[in-house]
Amino acid sequence: MTKSMKINLKVWRQRNADAVGNFADYTVDASPDMSFLEMFDVLNEQLIQNGLEPVAFDHDCREGICGMCSMVINGRPHGPKRGVTTCQLHMRSFKDGDTISVEPWRANAFPVVKDLSVNRSAFDRIISAGGFISTNTGNAVDANTILIQKEIADEAFKAATCIGCGACVSACKNASAMLFVGAKVTQLSLLPQGKPEKESRVVAMVNQMDAEGFGACTNTGACFAECPKQIPLSVISTLNREYLSAKLSGK
């Protein structure tokens, strides 16, 4: 069987949004084949056995697609490996005896719910403001009447793979949401179906982003470095360009 490894954890504990938080220390016996969240399951089982309160954290699919998991591990959103969510990170990326700090996303627009869990509903409100194509069910024409160049479709798809996790915001010193917003704007403005609303869309989304309290972008690229889906920085240039051209056309 696989080796066991001793991991020292410093975990952020915070009762609720209004409470003051602090780090607590724990030790866990892990195995290199475990996922990071399975290591947290072991910790929680241990805490429950000892009559203590388990650590609250968000997770659901555990396969890197739902965007729910969200831990800042040793100062980095989703931990040390590029292109990997917290749930897909495995303990083999750490060493026996390591001390690992674990915190929630930090951003004013993402208030802590409890411990490592935060409220990201601001993202939903940005989408609700304009991150869609206005088409009602039943309106559509036959799918193959809209021809889309493969390269364009692929690029739109790449931007559309954003999982809405918020790591980009957490990684940014200004807590900017430009990578997230840029990804959606890029996807929809590339596609012919998205063109009719492209100006009103970008303005509405940017206005909502500002209203939610996300910061400005100062082009440090930290968002891209931590994005588990490697959404390219070019989506931010696209966003800026689309925004400017919408503004110039008087939207």
Add this chain to the structure above:
Amino acid sequence: MKLDSKIPKGSISDKWTQYRSSVSLVNPSNKRNLEIIVVGTGLAGASAASSLAELGYKVKAFCFQDSPRRAHSIAAQGGINAAKNYQNDGDSVYRLFYDTIKGGDYRSREANVHRLAEVSTSIIDQCVAQGVPFAREYGGTLSNRSFGGTQVQRTFYAAGQTGQQLLLGAYSGLERQVGLGNIKMYARHEMVEVVKIDGKAQGIIARNLITGELERHFGHAVLLCTGGYGNVFYLSTNAMGSNVTAAWKAHKAGAFFGNPCFTQIHPTCIPVSGHYQSKLTLMSESLRNDGRIWVPKIKDDTRNPNTIPEEERDYYLERRYPAFGNLVPRDIASRAAKERCDAGFGVGPSKMAVYLDFKHNLMYKYGQSEASKLGISNPDDDTLTRLGKAVVKEKYGNLFDMYKQITDEDPYEIPMRIYPAVHYTMGGLWVDYDLMTTVPGMYALGEANFSDHGANRLGASALMQGLADGYFVIPYTIGSYLSKEIHTKPISTDHEAFVAAEKFAADRISMLMEIQGTRSVESYHRELGLIMWNKCGMARNEQGLKEAIEEIKELRANFYKNVRIPGSINEFNPELDKAGRVADFLELGELMCVDALEREESCGGHFREEHQTEDGEALRNDDTHMYVSAWEHKENCQWELNKEALNYENIKIQQRSYK
């Protein structure tokens, strides 16, 4: 109770068209006064909520995740079927209908399945209009791939993230209606009780998962779009939070449960690696397009698979099922893998795995064709591998990455090791043609209902069904009920039925919290899962099922004596949320075994060892079991069986063969 499936009269191909043109409508001014509760925001829920809101109904939508975009539909990988016949390979509505009925081993309802095949084509149109970036060919048209159980290419896809792209499309439609004020969204809310007044569903009790408070919500109709219950097995490809709670509360409030034992075990998942394992990860069926499944011909062969020569490999699916080969339906592929492993030919540390190998197609199918395109004659193996790898990467890159991340092995270099895992539940709340349960005003859509897949679902058909139900079926069928409800004024949530339902839920939660025993919720869930997997899993028999029923009863009794839930009620408390869900699984598990015991035949994913052909195939018992089992909950986990006879008027029933 007599079950009425309300299947319209007429020939199979006219039923739906005629129904749509004759169903009662609700006029626009009345729609504004009608409120609809949609529980769940996966493909079924999000598509239903947005379509109904567009029509003018007032909608409230609920999900337990922190955002509607995270429903488990997001995780679907391989694709969605539609009878578009864009490949000109002989596809048609009839063929999709036929394949689905046959794939389901003749245990689904003809009329529903035909409707599903009919609306399938509109789904693709709708999704493209929303900006879903499906894979395309160089000419700009949509691309297709093959899935199991069919001989045409009708599966539309977006790399290995089809579910994500479809859900984000449906979610954007939902959020648009939220912005327009037509939908009110309640995320991090869990439905914990149904409210019935005069026998009709008129609302729900939902728990705010952040504050722990119980809330009362009124609706003229309640739609349950709450997904499947595969997590009763603990280990499955479902998300950690997937649960049966909403459906179970509905069941206990009078909704019959259809075919609970029909579970789909998916053949290609990453095997269990340790006792701490919390979930299993699917490797999409689309991989079987290009991967060949094999085990060594010698038992306990521990050689590196790349060094095992061709003639010492057993491509057992190709051997047993030459007509469909690696693309046989899931139930068949899963049992064949189990058979090889049980016989001692399994591979990997646990010996409970088989190989899924891409080398052949990577080199000779894709590598060769790329080389021809580039005009390279006589390419060497390295060139073929390099060229083929690029193609495979584009098709399945994210799946290969995921595999590597989990196992630390590179599937471009070495065959994947895979084993079957619980994936999907064909069973679910019994619904009629309108998708209404046996409780008037309460509907079930998507994986939560039992309706379209019989005893085995074909790949890429669940996404199709979820969106069919939400976009194209419920907007019509709900009119047949709501047109009679236009005079029902919204009922105050001070009504005694709301008060009683809330008290019932509150008492149950307090009771759970007060147990304060010694065992974690998780430990019960794991133990239940093991009983289910061993005795109600890929193979079942009378003795095992009888034992399982007793074991589950004991485990349940123990749970109510000895579970320990930390924290308190009025706060964010994921352990408490989980406890409620596991409590319901502990009852559902028993019903699944009861159903499996009653069904004295093998069909689709339900394999009773007592009923098999000489070469180990499922043997149906059409004379005695040509029905849907619809279980009615009596008192305290006692159930009564109701049967809905299945009448096949269009498709000739045959012994299923993929040889």
